[in-house]
Amino acid sequence: MKKRLFTPGPISVPEDVLLEMAKPMIHHRTPEFLHIAQQSVEGLKYFFQTKNDVFIIAGSGTAAMEAATVNLLSPGDKALVISGGKFGERFVELIKAYNCVPVVIEPGWGNPVELNMVQDALKQQPEIKAVFATLVETSTATTYDIKGIGEIVSQKQDTVFVVDGISGLGAVECRTDQWNIDVLVSGSQKALSLPPGLSFISISEKAWTKINVSKMPKYYLNLKEYKKAMEKFDFPFTMAVGLVIGLKKSLEKIKQQGLENLWNIHQKRAEAVRKAAVSMGLRIFSKAPSDAVTALVLPEGIDGEKFCSDLRKEFGMSVAGGQGKLKGKIIRISHFGYQDEFDTIAVIAGIEIMLTRYGYKLEPGTGVREAMKVLFSL
Amino acid sequence: MKKRLFTPGPISVPEDVLLEMAKPMIHHRTPEFLHIAQQSVEGLKYFFQTKNDVFIIAGSGTAAMEAATVNLLSPGDKALVISGGKFGERFVELIKAYNCVPVVIEPGWGNPVELNMVQDALKQQPEIKAVFATLVETSTATTYDIKGIGEIVSQKQDTVFVVDGISGLGAVECRTDQWNIDVLVSGSQKALSLPPGLSFISISEKAWTKINVSKMPKYYLNLKEYKKAMEKFDFPFTMAVGLVIGLKKSLEKIKQQGLENLWNIHQKRAEAVRKAAVSMGLRIFSKAPSDAVTALVLPEGIDGEKFCSDLRKEFGMSVAGGQGKLKGKIIRISHFGYQDEFDTIAVIAGIEIMLTRYGYKLEPGTGVREAMKVLFSL
Numbered sequence: 001m002k003k004r005l006f007t008p009g010p011i012s013v014p015e016d017v018l019l020e021m022a023k024p025m026i027h028h029r030t031p032e033f034l035h036i037a038q039q040s041v042e043g044l045k046y047f048f049q050t051k052n053d054v055f056i057i058a059g060s061g062t063a064a065m066e067a068a069t070v071n072l073l074s075p076g077d078k079a080l081v082i083s084g085g086k087f088g089e090r091f092v093e094l095i096k097a098y099n100c101v102p103v104v105i106e107p108g109w110g111n112p113v114e115l116n117m118v119q120d121a122l123k124q125q126p127e128i129k130a131v132f133a134t135l136v137e138t139s140t141a142t143t144y145d146i147k148g149i150g151e152i153v154s155q156k157q158d159t160v161f162v163v164d165g166i167s168g169l170g171a172v173e174c175r176t177d178q179w180n181i182d183v184l185v186s187g188s189q190k191a192l193s194l195p196p197g198l199s200f201i202s203i204s205e206k207a208w209t210k211i212n213v214s215k216m217p218k219y220y221l222n223l224k225e226y227k228k229a230m231e232k233f234d235f236p237f238t239m240a241v242g243l244v245i246g247l248k249k250s251l252e253k254i255k256q257q258g259l260e261n262l263w264n265i266h267q268k269r270a271e272a273v274r275k276a277a278v279s280m281g282l283r284i285f286s287k288a289p290s291d292a293v294t295a296l297v298l299p300e301g302i303d304g305e306k307f308c309s310d311l312r313k314e315f316g317m318s319v320a321g322g323q324g325k326l327k328g329k330i331i332r333i334s335h336f337g338y339q340d341e342f343d344t345i346a347v348i349a350g351i352e353i354m355l356t357r358y359g360y361k362l363e364p365g366t367g368v369r370e371a372m373k374v375l376f377s378l
Numbered sequence: 379m380k381k382r383l384f385t386p387g388p389i390s391v392p393e394d395v396l397l398e399m400a401k402p403m404i405h406h407r408t409p410e411f412l413h414i415a416q417q418s419v420e421g422l423k424y425f426f427q428t429k430n431d432v433f434i435i436a437g438s439g440t441a442a443m444e445a446a447t448v449n450l451l452s453p454g455d456k457a458l459v460i461s462g463g464k465f466g467e468r469f470v471e472l473i474k475a476y477n478c479v480p481v482v483i484e485p486g487w488g489n490p491v492e493l494n495m496v497q498d499a500l501k502q503q504p505e506i507k508a509v510f511a512t513l514v515e516t517s518t519a520t521t522y523d524i525k526g527i528g529e530i531v532s533q534k535q536d537t538v539f540v541v542d543g544i545s546g547l548g549a550v551e552c553r554t555d556q557w558n559i560d561v562l563v564s565g566s567q568k569a570l571s572l573p574p575g576l577s578f579i580s581i582s583e584k585a586w587t588k589i590n591v592s593k594m595p596k597y598y599l600n601l602k603e604y605k606k607a608m609e610k611f612d613f614p615f616t617m618a619v620g621l622v623i624g625l626k627k628s629l630e631k632i633k634q635q636g637l638e639n640l641w642n643i644h645q646k647r648a649e650a651v652r653k654a655a656v657s658m659g660l661r662i663f664s665k666a667p668s669d670a671v672t673a674l675v676l677p678e679g680i681d682g683e684k685f686c687s688d689l690r691k692e693f694g695m696s697v698a699g700g701q702g703k704l705k706g707k708i709i710r711i712s713h714f715g716y717q718d719e720f721d722t723i724a725v726i727a728g729i730e731i732m733l734t735r736y737g738y739k740l741e742p743g744t745g746v747r748e749a750m751k752v753l754f755s756l
Contacts, residue, residue, distance in 0.1 A: 002718045315720070340380045342693070342724035345746075349723050353754045364756045365747030368723075376731045378742045 001316040006347045008138045008167055008293040008320055009189040010196050011337020013246070014253075017193065021246040028239045036248050038233040043251025044200055047169065047192075047259070048184055050176035054202045055226040056247070058240040061166040061187035062090065064199035067221040068162045068183045069094040072130050072207060074215040078103060080121050081132045082113050082149070086139035086323045087164055091132040098216055103128060109326065110140045110295075112288040115148045122156055129210065130160045136168030139323040141295035141332055142286040143172055150180035160207050166190060166199075170254065171266040171292035171336045182207040188243060191262065191292070191336040192250050198243045203227075266291045269335040269344050272374035276348045276367035280355065285330050295322075295330045296351075302358050304328045310354060317350045341375040379694040382717075384725045386516045386545055386671040386698055387567035388574050389715020391624070392631075395571065399624040406617045414626050416611040421629025422578055425547065425570075425637070426562055428554035432580045433604040434625070436618040439544040439565035440468065442577035445599040446540045446561045447472040450508050450585060452593040456481060458499050459510045460491050460527070463517035464701045465542055469510040476594055481506060487704065488518045488673075490666040493526045500534055507588065508538045514546030517701040519673035519710055520664040521550055528558035538585050544568060544577075548632065549644040549670035549714045560585040566621060569640065569670070569714040570628050576621045581605075644669040647713040647722050650752035654726045654745035658733065663708050673700075673708045674729075680736050682706045688732055695728045719753040 005012045026033050037056070044054040057063050069091070073079060078101045081091045088106075095102040103121060107113045113133075122128055131153050136143050146163055153161040160182040165174055169184070170191025176184050182204040189196035203211065203223060211223055225236040254262060270291035274284055277296050285295035298304050305328050308321045320332040333347055348367045356362050372378055383390045404411055415434070422432040435441050447469070451457060456479045459469045466484075473480040481499060485491040491511075500506055509531050514521050524541055531539040538560040543552055547562070548569025554562050560582040567574035581589065581601060589601055603614040632640060648669035652662055655674050663673035676682050683706050686699045698710040711725055726745045734740050750756055 002716070002720070004720070316718070317720075338380070340694070342380070342382070342695075342727060345723060345727050346720035349720060349746075349750060353750065353756065356754075356756060364750045365743045368727075368746050368750070369743030372727060372731065372742045372746070376734075378731065378734060 003316045004318065004343065004346060005337065006317065006319045006333045006339070008332055008334040009187070011189060011193060011334060012339060013193055013195060014338040017246045017249050020249045021242045023245070026241060028241050029234065033241060033244075034233045036245060037235070037239070040244055040248045040251060041230070041233065043248065043255060046255055047251060048176045048186070048200070048202050049174065049178070049259070050184070050202050052176065052202045052204045053227060053230065054200055055223060055230065056235070056239065056244065057199045057201065057221070058197065058237065059199055060196050061185065061199050063221065064185035064187065064201045065090060065164055066094055067201050067223060068185055070098055070216045070218040070221055071214055071223045072160060072162065072183065072210045073098065073100050074213070075099045076101065077129045078125060078127050079130045079132060080105065080118070080128045082107070082118065082134070082144065084111065084113065084134065084140060084142055084144070085109050085137040087137055087166070088134050091164065110142050110286040112142070113144055113149070115145060115152060118149055119152050122152065122159065126156075128159055130162055132162045133164070135163055135165040135174055136172060136290040136292045138167040138293060138332075139326065140286055141290050141293045142288050143168065143290035143292075144288070146174060146181065147179045154180035160204070160210055168290065168292050170259070170262055172290055173263050176202055188247065191266070192247065192254075193336070193338050194243060194246050194250055197240050198247060263291070266335045268375060269339070269341075270294055272344050272371040273333055273335070273348065275374050276371040279370040280352060280362060280367045285326070292336055293332050293334045295326075295332045297330055299355070299360055302360070304331050307331060307354060307358070311350055314354070315350045317347060319347065344375060345371055381694045382696065382721060382724060383715065384695065384697045384711045384717070386710055386712040387565070389567060389571060389712060390717060391571055391573060392716045395624045395627050398627045399620045401623070404619060406619050407612065411619060411622075412611045414623060415613070415617070418622055418626045418629060419608070419611065421626065421633060424633055425629060426554045426564070426578070426580045427552070427556070427637070428562070428580050430554065430580045430582045431605060431608065432578055433601060433608060434613070434617065434622065435577045435579065435599070436575065436615065437577055438574050439563065439577050441599065442563035442565065442579045443468060443542055444472055445579050445601060446563055448476055448594040448596040448599055449592055449601045450538060450540065450561065450588045451476065451478050452591070453477045454479070455507045456503060456505050457508045457510060458483065458496070458506045460485070460496065460512070460522065462489065462491065462512065462520055462522070463487050463515040465515055465517060465544070466512050469542065488520055488664045490520070491522055491527070493523060493530060496527055496530050500530065500537065504534075506537055508540055510540045511542070513541055513543040513552055514550060514668040514670045516545040516671055516710075517704065518664055519668050519671045520666050521546065521668035521670075522666070524552060524559065525557045532558035538582070538588055546668065546670050548637070548640055550668060551641050554580055566625065569644070570625065570632075571714070571716050572621060572624050572628055575618050576625060641669070644713045646753060647717070647719070648672055650722050650749040651711055651713070651726065653752050654749040657748040658730060658740055658745045663704070670714055671710050671712045673704075673710045675708055677733070677738055680738070682709050685709060685732060685736070689728055692732070693728045695725060697725065722753060723749055
């Protein structure tokens with residue numbers, strides 16, 4: 001059975017990238033590899049839209065989230081978290097795990113954040129050292145006003161702005177420098193169309209002032225070591241060579257395509273899925289839906305877990321179910337990775353046919369027609 | 379851009395077969411490879427539905443067609459050809475090239491053959507040594523009554539029946555022994571879902587009596603040498619090792635799936651494309667359409683060559699144009715190779731959208747809806 005991935009990471013990897021990564025292994029401390037690393041870091045700066053330092057970590061997204069936490073904070077520090085889902089909660093967990101004090105704004109799962117709540121929190125608690133937010137909350141497929149929050153935080157001299165851009169970067173607009181993001185983290189298995197295993201973190205000058213005085217215990221994720229090594233485009237520890245080779249290739253393709261075009265493609269795919277879903281009578285879960293991933297509320301009586309499992313078993317099609325309190329209630333479809341318009345049509349067709357098999361009444365082709373209209377401007 | 383092949387060979391090859399073929403090269407005269415060859419030949423006998431000898435030739439389909447011609451005939455021999463398109467004509471060309479005399483029945487491109495014409499020709503010219511027919515004529519997407527012709531030829535003691543099963547075998551029903559086919563040829567790049575480069579030929583006892591007295595000059599395609607080598611599951615000349623490794627894998631999968639199931643899958647895909655095409659106002663070219671490949675007549679004023687080229691350029695989608703006198707008039711969509719229901723939906727969506735871009739009036743989703751109904755029994 002043919003397999004099709006529409007999960008919000010891992011995603012399908014393009015053939016040319018797979019072949020690049022399948023080439024014979026090289027050593028990580030060779031001029032050949034350091035040159036690849038240098039080009040990758042330059043590509044990442046474009047991908048992040050930043051002039052700041054960007055580091056590559058051999059580890060998945062959470063490693064970079066932890067790097068942000070342990071490098072910026074010292075024990076007992078207070079940090080504000082805008083937590084609208086599972087990955088907002090992860091920042092809260094990280095902050096607690098390292099004996100810091102989280103101040104949490106919870107707009108509710110699927111809801112956008114009100115900027116005045118951020119403003120008020122920072123005014124009332126000026127000792128807050130960092131604000132943690134999420135570009136796209138994968139668990140609810142919600143996007144947040146990062147630009148707006150960045151403006152607020154940039155007014156505060158002693159507070160840095162940290163953004164989890166793991167699911168969103170490359171899929172939706174995000175401009176690190178223009179939007180005053182001090183620390184942006186991302187991962188390989190989303191819009192970069194790579195396997196999981198690498199994460200990335202950018203550090204502004206303002207963030208370095210925090211890192212330089214941090215008293216948090218750390219070793220593998222000590223960014224000062226990464227900076228020292230990066231002077232020679234090297235890494236403090238063994239790097240995941242094959243993945244970085246894939247990263248270089250993927251970033252070259254993104255540079256060639258243009259980041260704005262990449263955002264537009266995701267926007268179109270997401271809009272197609274949203275319009276198709278509405279035409280089939282499904283509700284979009286998020287009140288601020290992202291173009292990276294879409295969460296759909298299934299009709300009453302349909303178990304989302306079983307629905308996902310049936311899509312995989314019957315059609316080889318992987319979409320994600322709900323996480324945490326949304327388990328069984330929603331399905332989530334990613335728009336990033338190696339997919340095209342006809343894949344979007346396929347996933348809509350798959351959902352449509354499966355709904356019919358579940359006894360849901362639908363005129364065949366209802367969703368597909370709407371998706372085709374959006375994707376091909378018919 | 380993602381590439382999708384709907385050409386009547388080469389076709390997409392499944393990932394597991396590609397990976398099998400990508401393994402390090404082995405020598406062709408080793409016990410390891412000879413064991414693979416043995417398993418492949420056994421798999422081919424199932425695929426051919428025969429107890430006859432089946433040989434593997436390193437060469438594409440035409441090599442096996444030539445092998446049939448030069449091994450069965452002697453210079454000056456008369457042979458009947460049922461020629462309904464480009465590949466029927468190829469048998470005529472082969473017979474002429476080797477100084478034999480073709481007697482040609484031409485039912486007209488896209489038309490089935492009338493069995494009494496075959497009967498009459500054999501009665502009027504009893505010196506005819508062989509009858510050449512095509513299971514599926516790729517150029518017109520037409521299938522012929524091979525079973526019926528086989529019955530007629532089997533009555534004649536001195537005439538053998540040769541079938542070009544290159545495009546059809548595995549996609550449509552064909553039973554070598556039950557249908558009295560003395561020589562069946564096929565190729566790797568069709569329903570076997572392999573790259574091109576291998577062809578196959580089965581030889582009945584009746585055919586061996588012809589081969590044993592053939593005076594035709596030959597060397598690379600001398601089947602007596604293949605038979606001698608095959609006693610040890612060896613080959614007379616260097617074999618295309620990687621392709622045979624893929625062949626073994628592909629035949630294992632077909633055995634597991636069951637040949638009848640494979641025929642049914644092709645039938646469903648073909649029916650979906652036919653129903654979708656008719657719903658879009660397109661005409662099926664053939665009066666006896668095959669389930670291996672479908673030929674569609676484009677609306678007046680649309681150039682088929684440009685249409686195919688635009689599908690490839692705009693959507694990465696390869697369908698075939700017309701050959702010979704059908705150039706520019708039809709497009710041909712294959713149903714074999716590594717494709718599934720969602721690929722069939724994709725090619726219909728692609729054709730539909732391209733027709734719209736050519737100014738042809740269509741309600742979006744017209745063809746896709748019909749394809750979905752057939753493919754998923756909605």
